[in-house]
Structures are given as C-alpha cells and as structure tokens.
Amino acid sequence: MHKHEEAARSSEAAPETSETDASVAVPTRRTVRQVIAGYAALAKPRVIELLLVTTIPAMFLAGREFPDPLLVLVTLVGGTMAAGSANALNCVLDADIDKVMNRTKRRPLVRDSVPRRNALIFGLLLGAASVAVLWFGANPLAAMLAVGTIAFYIFVYTLLLKRRTSQNVVWGGAAGCMPVVIGWAAVDHSVQWPALVMFGVIFFWTPPHTWALAMKYREDYERAGVPMLPVVATPEHVAKQIVVYSWVMVGWSLLLIPATSWLYAAFALLVGIWFLFFAHGLYRDVRAGEETRPMHLFRRSNTYLMVVFVAIAADAAIGLPMVGLPW
Incomplete structure (x- = not known):
C-alpha cells in the first residue's frame, strides 16, 4: 500500500510555486486513491486478518453447520468496521509512539497523509457503523459485544496498560479475542x-x-x-x-x-x-x-x-x- 502511494507521489509533477516567491511551494493535491489508501491504512487491515481467520470458524461451530452466508457477510463487515474503528482510534492516541518506531513510522498520522481530526472522526464513524450493521444485520448481543471490544481496546489497553506495564499484551490482548465471541453470538444469540x-x-x-x-x-x-x-x-x-x-x-x-x-x-x-x-x-x-x-x-x-x-x-x-x- 505504501509502495503504491510513494510511486504515485513520485510520478506526479513537481509542485508549482507562486509568482511572488519561488521558494514557497504549493503542496501537491493528493489523488483519490492516495486518500483512500491513507484511511484504509488507519484501520490496519493486516491486523484485521485475525478477524477473518477466527470469526467464521466460530460461526460454523456455533451452528455445527454452514452458517447463513448473508449472516456471515454481515458479521464480517460489522466486525471489520469495529476492528477498524479501534485501530484508527489507536493510531490517533499512539501517534507519538508511532513516530519514533521504525516499524510504525509509515502510518498515516506520522506521514501526515490523514489529518488527526479526520482520523478521530473516521474511527468514531466506523464504530457507530459497526454497531448499526451488527444490531440490525445480526442481533443486539453481537453489536454490544463489538462496542465493548472497541472500548476495551481504547480505554483499557491503549490508555491504561500499553505504556504502564510489561503485561500490556497479556490483558490488553483480550480485545483481539472477541471476534470469536461476536461470531458465536451472531449465530447463537448467546455466549x-x-x-x-x-x-x-x-x-x-x-x-x-x-x-x-x-x-x-x-x-x-x-x-x-x-x-x-x-x-x-x-x-x-x-x-x-x-x-x-x-x-x-x-x-x-x-x-x-x-x-x-x-x-x-x-x-x-x-x-x-x-x-x-x-x-x-x-x-x-x-x-x-x-x-x-x-x-x-x-x-x-x-x-x-x-x-x-x-x-x-x-x-x-x-x-x-x-x-x-x-x-
């Protein structure tokens, strides 16, 4: 994703300069593709792969059969939105950390490819959309579990544990375990x-x-x-x-x-x-x-x-x- 973004930027013409001051460059307008890529990166799609690996099997086991394809689709879409919301909000809160780590210094907020305010709004909207999708497409229990997962990841892991204890991923990792519970609840209406x-x-x-x-x-x-x-x-x-x-x-x-x-x-x-x-x-x-x-x-x-x-x-x-x- 980032390689494509860099290639796109390098292929663009050099920014124009003002007639009065040639030393002041006008920022090049970013393409729609670059904007979409920036917001997609906020959601950390590679992290969301865990959702796909674990949610569907949980839905299979809950019914001991092939689950309804539409229910699977709704659950995956809602779950992906919930995970993307948590990840985007995490990027907002951890931008200072991401800036000094080689592994994360190419994230959108570090590169200023997405404004911090926009990232916050994006994360909140994704969270609200995930609740609506799961509430009406699956059931209220699955939706509320998604809300709890987002809240736990942000308030317990990101704000409370991550910078304070070496056990951060032990207890904070519970948020990453929730896709199986949400998938089960979507099929069985219980846990x-x-x-x-x-x-x-x-x-x-x-x-x-x-x-x-x-x-x-x-x-x-x-x-x-x-x-x-x-x-x-x-x-x-x-x-x-x-x-x-x-x-x-x-x-x-x-x-x-x-x-x-x-x-x-x-x-x-x-x-x-x-x-x-x-x-x-x-x-x-x-x-x-x-x-x-x-x-x-x-x-x-x-x-x-x-x-x-x-x-x-x-x-x-x-x-x-x-x-x-x-x-």
Whole structure:
C-alpha cells in the first residue's frame, strides 16, 4: 500500500510555486486513491486478518453447520468496521509512539497523509457503523459485544496498560479475542462455553505471538518508552514466558474437544506439538547464547492459529459425531 502511494507521489509533477516567491511551494493535491489508501491504512487491515481467520470458524461451530452466508457477510463487515474503528482510534492516541518506531513510522498520522481530526472522526464513524450493521444485520448481543471490544481496546489497553506495564499484551490482548465471541453470538444469540474456549486459545496465543515480534523490535519499543516484556526483561526470561504461554495455549485448545470430533482433536494436538517444538527451540537458542530468530516463531504462530481454526470450521462443516455432550 505504501509502495503504491510513494510511486504515485513520485510520478506526479513537481509542485508549482507562486509568482511572488519561488521558494514557497504549493503542496501537491493528493489523488483519490492516495486518500483512500491513507484511511484504509488507519484501520490496519493486516491486523484485521485475525478477524477473518477466527470469526467464521466460530460461526460454523456455533451452528455445527454452514452458517447463513448473508449472516456471515454481515458479521464480517460489522466486525471489520469495529476492528477498524479501534485501530484508527489507536493510531490517533499512539501517534507519538508511532513516530519514533521504525516499524510504525509509515502510518498515516506520522506521514501526515490523514489529518488527526479526520482520523478521530473516521474511527468514531466506523464504530457507530459497526454497531448499526451488527444490531440490525445480526442481533443486539453481537453489536454490544463489538462496542465493548472497541472500548476495551481504547480505554483499557491503549490508555491504561500499553505504556504502564510489561503485561500490556497479556490483558490488553483480550480485545483481539472477541471476534470469536461476536461470531458465536451472531449465530447463537448467546455466549456458550465453546466460545469462551476459543477466546482462551487466542488469549494465550497473543503473548508468544506479540513477544516474538517485540524481541525483534526491542529497540523500537525501548525508544518509544513502551515497556514490552523484551524491553524490561532478559531474553531468557522472555523466551521462558513464551514457552509457558505456548504450553497453556496448546492445553487450552484441547478443552474444545468435547464440542468437536476426532478431526479437530488430531489437528489441534499435532499443530500444538509442532509449535511447542519451535517455542522450545527459541528458548534453547537464547540460553545457549546462539543467534535467535524470533520472527520465525512469530510467523509460525500465525500458521498455528490458522490451522486450529480451520480445523474447527472443517470439523463443524463435515458434521462428524462430537466427542462429548453438546452444549
């Protein structure tokens, strides 16, 4: 997205200057495509991929069948708007942090491609639209869960936890777990225990996933004054915590077996062992003082989550007999 934006800017003619003062340049007018790209970047579309990976399987499991396509579409649109709202408002509040971090210095507010006031209005409008879409297209429970998610991400994670504690992503990560609950509620009009188990899988997945990224960008977070665990703790302690949370995550994922079948059980166990192998490998390399590649674990964490939730969807769609009693 940013590469296209830079290419578009570089291809434009040089800005015109006034006749009275050739040293004062008139800013080049931005194209419609550049404006759209700027607002889209505010929503952090790559972060929203988690919504797509987890929401649909939750909807499959809630009905133990293919959900209504229109309901899926409405839920994804409403959920995407809610996530985009939270992300845009986060960009407004964290613009000072984004400015000093190499990983985030190309975001719209840092580059002044979107005015701060406009970004705030955009985030609020997206949030209001998400509530309307979910309220009338799904049900009020799904809509209210979306409101709670936005509020939690902004007020609890961004304003309260992020700059104050190394446990920021542990508790603040709960906002990223809500798509499965919203998806379940959209189908079932309630929140049952399998939805909470799926919530927990993502909850315990978030620290290993985020801390692996933070190990790579430790200097970025330190420069920004964000006390991520890799900033305030030794690499060995961070790697050990990644292993602990990984074990809890894999164990927690098996709690969903009574609501599924042997298909999910097999995939959850195998991909869990696979991920634990690499988590322990990172810890071993850190202890041995060898070169570590935390981004490898970061990418594999994405693969882990995708496999687990695809297995949930496949299990529900095929309709194999459940291991335990239905909820």
